[in-house]
Amino acid sequence: MLTLAFDTSSRTASVALLRDRHVLYNAILHKDRNHSEVLLPAIDEACRLSNVPVRNIDLFACTIGPGSFTGLRIGVSTLKGLMLATGKPAAGISSLAALALNVGETDAVIGSMMDAGRGQVYLAYYRYGEDGVLHPVGEPQARDPRSVEDPFSEPVIYVGDGVLRYAGLIGPLSAQKNKMAPAEQQFISAAAVADLALEKYFHGDLLDPARCAPVYLRSADALPAAGNG
Structure with a gap:
């Protein structure tokens, strides 16, 4: 096909x-x-x-x-x-789902974040299920990067040009358990x-x-x- x-x-x-x-x-x-x-x-x-x-x-x-x-x-x-x-x-x-797929299968939550302009980001979270398929966690949203919170106990991998632009403003990135995806996945x-x-x-x-x-x-x-x- x-x-x-x-x-x-x-x-x-x-x-x-x-x-x-x-x-x-x-x-x-x-x-x-x-x-x-x-x-x-x-x-x-x-x-x-x-x-x-x-x-x-x-x-x-x-x-x-x-x-x-x-x-x-x-x-x-x-x-x-x-x-x-x-x-x-x-x-x-x-x-946001296509962006999350860049990270590949992982036990971590994936936070897809795109630069939305106007000082905001588009944000959505995803997890891989036991079926090996990427599933959304909640609804996508547009928000100020400074207001992004970390509602997860497990690690979060953030990916996307929104992360690249606003890394210094995204609070959850300061947590040791969380990280930014490599440059080639952004x-x-x-x-x-x-x-x-x-x-x-x-x-x-x-x-x-x-x-x-x-x-x-x-x-x-x-x-x-x-x-x-």
């Missing part, structure tokens, strides 16, 4: 192509350009280098939030276009998006192209920031 996945929810963009769970192509794009300029060329490159025409893709997936207004709109509109052009199914993935990988999409596919949790839309945690995120269009 061929899965094409991408992420445009933050400053970086990512594209991956998987055959079942095997990664054929995976790239994180650290470019100072609008995602609309780099996403389609990256998708074309993924298909070309993997020798897989877009028409042969079985499943599409992208992150649908939370994240930047402009980035999410670009990702979701591209996903809808691929669904309508090919008639193939698609899955919408939480940006950005969303589209391969993780594809892995989560496969789980949704096998559970029949797929998107309706007529109702596919970004998911925002703040009402203000449904409006473009000044200068972003």
Whole structure:
């Protein structure tokens, strides 16, 4: 089964192509350009280098939030276009869940934290269950990094660009039991998006192209920031 996945929810963009769970192509794009300029060329490159025409893709997936207004709109509109052009199914993935998957299976709680702008972070916690599947703990939220608390007795691994930006303000990071994920895990990988999409596919949790839309945690995120269009 061929899965094409991408992420445009933050400053970086990512594209991956998987055959079942095997990664054929995976790239994180650290470019100072609008995602609309780099996403389609990256998708074309993924298909070309993997020798897989877009028409042969079985499943599409992208992150649908939370994240930047402009980035999410670009990702979701591209996903809808691929669904309508090919008639193939698609899955919408939480940006925070994809970020948590970077850490890998662990006994610790994973705290996914994205820079939300306006001096806030998007935060969600996850645990791996006995089934080896990542499960959310509570609901995702937008909050001031200085107000982040540690409600867990077990260790917490924090991951994401929100941790990188606000590490000095996040109280739980001062606790000996908690830590920050390594630098190479701090950005969303589209391969993780594809892995989560496969789980949704096998559970029949797929998107309706007529109702596919970004998911925002703040009402203000449904409006473009000044200068972003």
